[in-house]
Amino acid sequence: MGTQGVFGYIIGRKKRLTHVDTNADLLWQIGVREIYVLMKHYNLKDSLQKAFETIKPIKLDSKPKPTDTEKCKIFANFENNINEPSWQQLLYYCQNSYINLLQSGYILNQKDEYGYTFILDFNKGIAIFKRQETILQSATIEEIMEFNDMPTKVLSEIITDMQIRFKTWFQQFSSIKEELEQLQNLKQNAQQQCAQNIVDKIDKLIDEKEWDKKQLILNRREVYNRLKVLDLIEDDF
DSSP states (O other): OOOOEEEEEEETTEEEEEEEOSOGGGHHHHHHHHHHHHHHHHOSHHHHHHHHHTOEEEOTTOOOOHHHHHHHGGGOOTTSOSSSOOHHHHTGGGTTOHHHHHHHTEEEOBOOOOSEEEEEETTTTEEEEEETTEEEEEEEHHHHTTOSSOOOSOHHHHHHHHHHHHHHHHHHHHHHHHHHHHHHHHHHHHHHTTOHHHHHHHHHHHHHHHHHHHHHHHTTOHHHHHHHHTTSOOSOO
């Protein structure tokens, strides 16, 4: 599964944290670059803070509405049934991205810290990356804006790139789902006619399509796509 941790921000007395399921060891690389991109867009720390203040905390046991599902499906993990997703599933790819949190407008909030933790503290104007109580990296927002090798893409380009990638991926995913539904209907008809030889052939096709679907989900790898967009890596994954 990889390294787990926590990702979030502090504004006044409000501390918002969300669980990071995997790749938490990359939170510093992703976090500082996204802060850089966001500050380039909002210009002032106060303006960025106001944007963060619009993010709504969501409890784990609450259920998203159909409008939430449609709005946030770009951030969802499609490994399980997406027809009635949990917030945890729906906001899966918001776990380590401030850009995605702001785009979705929600954060699946929790209180506990563990593993690797990345926090943007607006009160102090500083980003902190730690493991347990040991601070591994820290920098003020002003220092981050002076970092070398920061992203060249602006926020609108990154969001557009994300939307295009998802649209292409979702078309492929939907196509496989449609083919699976057609095969299931054919299987049902064959079973009604007691045509076992046809059922066996359809089962083989279904297994192949299920494998294609599984590989498509596994190869989405949003974390690595984001690293590429943020100019952190050059190789295609």
